[in-house]
Amino acid sequence: MQASSLPSRLPLPSWQSLLIKYGNDPHALVQILRELQAAEGWLPREQLAQIAEALGLTLAHVQGVAGFYRFFHTQPVGRYRVLFSDNITDRMAGSQALLQQLCRLLHVEPGRMRADGRVSIATTSCTGLCDQGPALLINHHQVVTRLTPARINHIAALIEQGVPPEQWPADWFRVEDQIRLADVKLGAQPAPGQGIAAALARGPQATLDDIKHSKLRGRGGAGYATGTKWQLCRNAPGQSHYVVCNADEGEPGTFKDRVLLTSYADTLFEGMTIGAFVVGAQRGLVYLRGEYRYLLEPLQAVLQRRREQGLLGVAIQGRAGFDFDIEIHIGAGAYVCGEESALIESLEGKRGTPRIRPPFPVEHGYLGQPTTVNNVETFCAVTHIAVHGGAWWAAIGTPQSTGTKIHSVSGDCERPGLYEYPFGTRIGRILEDCGARNTQAVQVGGPSGVCLSVSEFNRRIAFEDVPTAGAFMVFDRSRDMFEVARNFAQFFAHESCGFCTPCRVGTELVVRRMDKLAKGYGSSDDVQVLYELDKLMHGATHCGLGAAACNPLRDTIAKFRPAYERHLTSLHFVPGFDMDAELSQARLATGRDDTGAHLANLEN
C-alpha cells in the first residue's frame, strides 16, 4: 500500500509539542489526549506514561482518564474509525442494516479492528443528527448524514481505496439547520455587540435584576432560574469566576444546540459575555461535545472575529476593566458530562464523574472557583433579553415558564427539524405542525424525559406540565415501544459512569432483562424486576443519569404494557424444565395419585 493512500492526518504533533501548547497543565489532560489521538490514531501506554510524567500525574490516573471516555482508544483501532449513530431514530431509519452492510462489504466484525488495521466499525450514542439520519461519525471528527445503502457501498469502496475522508464527496458532510418554525431565538438576531452594549449601559446589577425579572429558566432540562444561579455565582467569594457553556448536547434526540452553535454562535458568545459581565468572570469555557468536533474551526473563527470587533478580549466595547475571553474544550464521548459537575471534572482533565453536591458549582466549580454553567440555548436567550428587556421575555410563554423553547423534532413525521414555540404549546400542535400521522407515542425530553401516549397529546410543554430539554421523538403505530425502551436502556448502560452501585449494576441488569424479553425468554417476573430496579434507581443513585435511567421503562411499561407482553411466551413464569415430570418420582415413592399430587391441579 502506498503511504499516500493512507487517510491523511493532522501534521504530527509529538506529545512534547502538545505539552508545550498546553503549558504542562494537568487540567488540559483530556485536550492533550484528544489531540494526541487525532494525530496518532490511538493512545499507546508508553505515551500515556510520558504524558503522566511531564504533567506530574500517575500513569494509573492518566490511564483511568483515557479509559473513561468512549472516544479514546488505549488499544489500536482501524485507521478509519466508523461509528454509526445508535439513537432509536437512526435505527428506525435503518442504521443497523447499514452497519451490517458496511461490515459485510469490508469484511470486519462490529467492534473489532480489521486484521490489516484499515478499519473499525462500531456504534456510538446519538450524534445529534436525528433529523437527517441515519448518521455516522468518522475518525471522531467528521459526520456523514443521510446514509443509504448506495452511500454505504460508496463509503466501503473509498475506505478500501484508502481515500482520506476529507476527499469524500462534500455533500455527504452537509449538515442542515432545518429550521421549520422560528420564534424569537431562531428569528432575527441582534447585531453583534448590541446585547453587550445594553448590559454595559445598565450595569451588572441592573442586568442581573432584569434577567431575574424575565424569570428565565435553564434550557438544559433542570429549569433552574438563571438569575438566581448568576446571583449565587456573583456573590460567591473566589479568586476568579468562570462562565461555562454546556454544549455537551448528549440527550438522544436533541440537536437544537448543534444548530445554535452552527448559525447563532454570535448570540451564544454574546450571552456568555453578558454572563461574565454580571458574575465578574474573565474566562469563559465552552464544553463542546466530541460529536460536534467538526464545528470547532467555525466557532473559533467567530471568536476571532469578535476579538477583532472588540467584543472579546481586553476592555470590551471600550469599558476599562471588562476583560473576558472564551476558549473551547472538546469532549470525548461521555453523556454524563452533560451533568454540570461532571462537565467541570472533565474540563479539569479528569474522569467525568459527578461531584458530591453541595457545594454547587456556583460556589465551588471549575478549579474550585465560583462557576456558572448554562446551556447553549439559555445563553442565547440572555442576549435577546439584554436587548429587549426582561418584561418583554416574561410576557411570552406561561407564568412559570417564560419565553420560548426550541424543540428538536425527529422520528415518524414528514418535516423533522427545529420548531420554536412559546412555552405552553400543546404537544398535539407540534405533532400537527411536523406532519406526524398515526402517532402512537412521543418521547419528550429524550430518554431521561417522558413518554406520552395519545391520551396525553393535549398536555402542554412547560415546567408546570411537560418539561423538556428539547428532544421530541415521534413514534407512529408501526413502532414497537418495547424496542424503543430497549434502545434507551442500552444507551443508559453504555453511558453510566460506573461510579455508584445502583446505576453501574442497575443499568446493566435492565439491559439483560430487556435482551431476555427480546429473545422471547422473558417471564412476567422479569417485568416485575424491571419495576423494582426502576424504584431503586430513582431514589438511590449519585446523580440524575441513574435516577432517570429507568424513566422510559416506567413510562412504556405503564402505558404500552402489551408491547412487553407480546415478548413474553406466557404471562406466567415458565420454567426451563417440566416441574410436574419431576414430581412423578415423588408420586411413585409416596404412592400418591390424588388431585393434590399433580401440579396442574395446584395452580391458581
Place this chain on the structure above:
Amino acid sequence: MSNDRIDALSPGVFSLDGKEVEFGPGETLLQAATRAGHYIPHLCWKSGFHANGSCRLCTVKVNGRTGAACTVQAAAGQTVESNTDELNGQRKTLVQMLFVEGNHFCPSCEKSGDCLLQATAYEMRMDGPHFEEFYPDRPVDASHPDLLLDLNRCILCGLCVRASAEVDGKNVFAFDGHGIHTHLVVDSASGLLGDSTMAASDCAAHICPVGAILPKRQGFAVPIGQRRFDIKPVSQQVEEDAP
C-alpha cells in the same frame, strides 16, 4: 431520650429513626450517627476519610428526601429515617447487585468472617443473589511479595484509592473504564502491584473491606468462626468505625 420537643429542635441535634443524635460542626449524618453508636449500613465510607458516596448503602431519607448519609451534612431539626423496611430492602438489593457484579464465593474466600460485604449481606437478611450472576473475567495479581490483589472481589468502594493518596501519599490505585467495565488499576509501568511502590505496611494494604487486597501467608491465622463478624454482627460493632 428526652421528650422535650424544644431540645429535639435545638441546634446540633437531628432525629434518626426517632432517636436524637448530636452532631458537631461540619459533620455528615453518617459521622454523627456512627459517633453516637447508631448503625447505618455502609461499605465505601470509613471514619477519617473523605466521603465517596458510591456504594449508596447508607442512603437514608432526610425530611422525606433520599440522600447518602455519608455526604449529607447534618443540620438541626432534620428528621432522618434509616432503619426502615423500605430502605433496608433497597440496601439488600444494592448488596445483591455487588455480589452478582463480581465473583464472590464466600465459602472459599479467606476473608470470610472478616468481610464487610458478607457481614452487611447477613445484616440485610440476604438469602440469595436474586439476580443472575455476571461471572466477569477479572484478573488476580499475585506479583507483590507480600500482598495479593484479587479484583474478583473488588466492589469499587475506592477506600484503597483514598488511603494510598491521602494517608500513604503514593497514589498506587486509580479507576479505569466506565459503566459496568469500571475497574481498579495499579500505578506501575506493567500495571502489576509487584512493580508499584505499594508496601505491606501501607494503610491501603489493610483498608479493603472485602478480600480484594489481602496480606499473603496470613489467610487462616484466625480460624473461621472466630473472626470479627463471626463474633458479633456488624450492626453491633459501630464503635469500631467511630471517629
